[in-house]
Amino acid sequence: MAIPNSQSMTVLGIESSCDDTSVALIKHKANIHPQVLSLIVLNQNHLHKQYGGIVPEIAARAHSDKLDYCTIEALRQANSKVHDIDLVSVTAGPGLIGGVLSGVAFAKGLSWGIGIPIVGVNHLAAHALSPGLTTECHFPYLCLLISGGHCQFLAVLSPKEYRRLGGTIDDAPGEAFDKTARHLGLPQPGGPSIEKLAKNGVSDRYHFPRPLTGREGCDLSFSGLKTAFLREVEKIHGTTGSVSEQQQADLCASFQKAVSDTLRIKSQTAITQFETQMKQKPTFFALTGGVAANHELRGSIEALCHDNGIKFYAPPLKYCTDNGAMIAWAGLQLFYLGQADGLELQARSRWPLDPNSRPLLGFGKKGAKA
Ligand code: AMP
């Protein structure tokens, strides 16, 4: 990547597109890895718990309440002052519009107040570029982005150019983990709860589908899997009146294995598609997003990459879930490529990374979501 001068850049990254308010300060100098000076993440789980899902209005208010605190804290922990910041980078979409607006408005105020440039970042691009925070990754590479709201295979061609090879046609895997956990009355977020119980379970006790694996292409579906899980829980309730601890563990292990098998099989298809479309084999496979925290899944995709002679990398968990550091890093790379937005920067609820890809879900009057 061409870096304009030998000076270092200090970037403030702001994330508020879903239910995490996060602000980070990173520093970067040519030819060395970026340094994350501080990272603040305030989760809103406690505010949404009683509603069984994220309430957009509550999320937006909580973001605008906490953004100034998070920024002050990020500066304090980095032992820095507001005038040390060279660039403000902010998630400008896709996401819950109230939250995105809170972040964008805050970032504009800050950039105008201290007279520094602002860069609006696509949240999905920031996930796809997040491996660069902690490792060397050369373009083009293959990325599987799996989180609470997203699921896509991407060929990452440059910080501003992506090709979507496939994605979910309904639920994201994190959403499936969360809803499945809810059926068993387990704490949210559901992914870690399921993974914990699955450790004591037998993964072939219950037979769940591996959706769309018999079809060509690398699109995915998790909605039917979630329903199959609910049916099994109802069946057990119907016969024994309750679900024993061992049955819960076996259900979780079988579900987790079904998700992991499905993603492994489709990852193989994505590797082949990448090779066909890019006319070169991927040398690097990045697993990003919150669901990448799952050890069974990491192990399975890592083994697949090993068999294909591809380097596997999943960033540390704090950079996998929604965080300001990945926003700062993505914004800086765009800035190096000449992007600088002004006060006209718009917040977008929908913002597909690959504008040429066909819509998978959420396609309405305003176009594809992500
Ligand atoms: P994100 O949307 O990137 O912030 O990630 C949050 C999502 O990741 C939630 O849906 C979680 O349930 C999911 N998640 C977090 N940890 C795990 C895990 N160990 N296994 C599976 N899913 C997980």
Ligand code: MG
């Ligand atoms: Mg995310």
